[in-house]
Amino acid sequence: MTLEEVAKRARVSTATASRVLNNIDVVSEATRKRVLQAASELRYHPNVYARTLAGGKNRTLGMIVSNIGNPFFLDIFRSLEDLAAQNGYEVVVENTDYDPERLVAAVRSMIGRRLAGLAVVVSEMEPYLIEELAAQALPIVFYDVGRPAHNITNIRVRYEKGVQRGVEYLYSLGHRRMAFVGHHAALGPLREREATFLRTIGDFAGVEATTVTSSDSPSGGRQAAHELLESNFAPTAILCVNDFMAIGVIRELRDQGLRVPEDVSVTGYDNIDLAEFVVPSLTTANIPRRRIGQIVFEAFTGKEPRGSAEQEILIVPELVVRESTGPANHGGHAKGVA
């Protein structure tokens, strides 16, 4: 079904048909009706590709994330999508699963879409990709990678603040043996998080630390906890790089007969909705995902004078204390004895 067929049936030119379909108010009521009639009879739906090509405009936004299975990323996407839908935009997501190759493919595909804006929320960013993106005439928002530049907005999270607050809190509770559970240590931003933890621990006298890394999922968390318990480190507190993994860590702890937080305290990061619902609920650092979605949307659709889009936005996570943390149990826990 094409515009031409609709026009023919309504006995008008494609120009007029186009006007009617785009609500350009100059068409007589009579022809207008004929066109609408024809369009609906033919169940006509304009071809987005032709429309975009010809019009030069594009109402779609893009977003690339590392793991859409992790509610953290999903929430940002949903927030952006809601705003987009309310304002007549659409958003297409691409998931990379932390795979640099998929990221490259995603970036190329996104550039090819000639989007109204692209949000890049990934951990596996490589410098040359940032260059490639920066070279495009495309509004971009980077989350946690890259630096602000022309047409590039940067959202930076003071990740270390959340870690500090967490460690500090656990320290005040008497914890002296802490473990960090992360994932994808090979990727810069993630390795940096682990380093941040270690660095922070260095500021507290008499604290011993270790780290484990697995995959970004509850299952990965479970596996990490398993390794931790197999080793002889016996932490009294486990800090997880995010809530998603913390859920798995807690599960494994309980399966091994350890109580949380009586025997071991656990913290997450992100404050996903689930953090409040799991048992025990998670002590975590809040990252305002909804607000991030808004910032992204505004960066793309805001009407500030061109160029002012170049900015950096800082987010400082707050600690949210819930049930998964408590006083250290220095008596040591007897593994296997609940």
Add this chain to the structure above:
Amino acid sequence: MTLEEVAKRARVSTATASRVLNNIDVVSEATRKRVLQAASELRYHPNVYARTLAGGKNRTLGMIVSNIGNPFFLDIFRSLEDLAAQNGYEVVVENTDYDPERLVAAVRSMIGRRLAGLAVVVSEMEPYLIEELAAQALPIVFYDVGRPAHNITNIRVRYEKGVQRGVEYLYSLGHRRMAFVGHHAALGPLREREATFLRTIGDFAGVEATTVTSSDSPSGGRQAAHELLESNFAPTAILCVNDFMAIGVIRELRDQGLRVPEDVSVTGYDNIDLAEFVVPSLTTANIPRRRIGQIVFEAFTGKEPRGSAEQEILIVPELVVRESTGPANHGGHAKGVA
């Protein structure tokens, strides 16, 4: 950056440039190199819209879901996306949040994309939309709505089987007061699920039942459980329409000092990954989301003779017993006393 600019820089025609970029093996190695060189220098990325319009082909699949925040839908999407990525396709999702208006917009937008296939996994489907979709020359897969027709594959879940098995199991455990927690009772498929529960209960002598409805989220589950506890029904078992809500139900029960499953048994539905990780883990009915993603993908890309695509696929959920269910506590539970 356009093909023409690349062609110019490489001193060839756009036709040749196009050939090189599409790996059409007839170009001499020398010119081939020049074109590639030029393309990379200019950081050229083909315009997907122009490409699709001109080529008449489309490697993108569409998917419409009711609530991408619910892991059930998300898993199907991810499964489809993985397969797509592996085979050079892309998939665009649209979320409706159970809102019929957003569904209409999504359907229109999807049709306008001239997709290689569209999967519709929603609960708010209206007949006329099915007509509209069926009228398009577009391979479609409906999940739980519509009926098979030309170019339409239908995936139907024997929802009632899962409910029967759940009720039967709880009955054998001595439960005689059961409640059903659902959402969006105004939508056909969802109302039907509630009705299925009630109908099933009818097959078991001496069982009393009630239903509550809230929103599709842990938070909705919590609220539903709250209502249930406020009423004087005092169920010994709560069957939730899905795992996502069950998580909230369990949380509320515990907050009210009730133990699961000692005081109240809870079941979910879907068997999302989380079901295994929450505490207590969920007794639920398994729906093979990964397989559904595969079925969808194959329906769109399979090379069966045209027309054979018209089929109906039946899925019969199996009960998965975990920790959230146990023998009925007929002594009655003292609310507020753990």
Add this chain to the structure above:
DNA sequence: TTGAAAGCGGTACCAG
């Protein structure tokens, strides 16, 4: 092996 040119399905400007 390469180029010219005809579309693909619309939009928007220019006349009438």
Add this chain to the structure above:
DNA sequence: CTGGTACCGCTTTCAA
């Protein structure tokens, strides 16, 4: 108020 028409950027014959 309506029609003619020149593109948008790329793919794909058809000839050379």
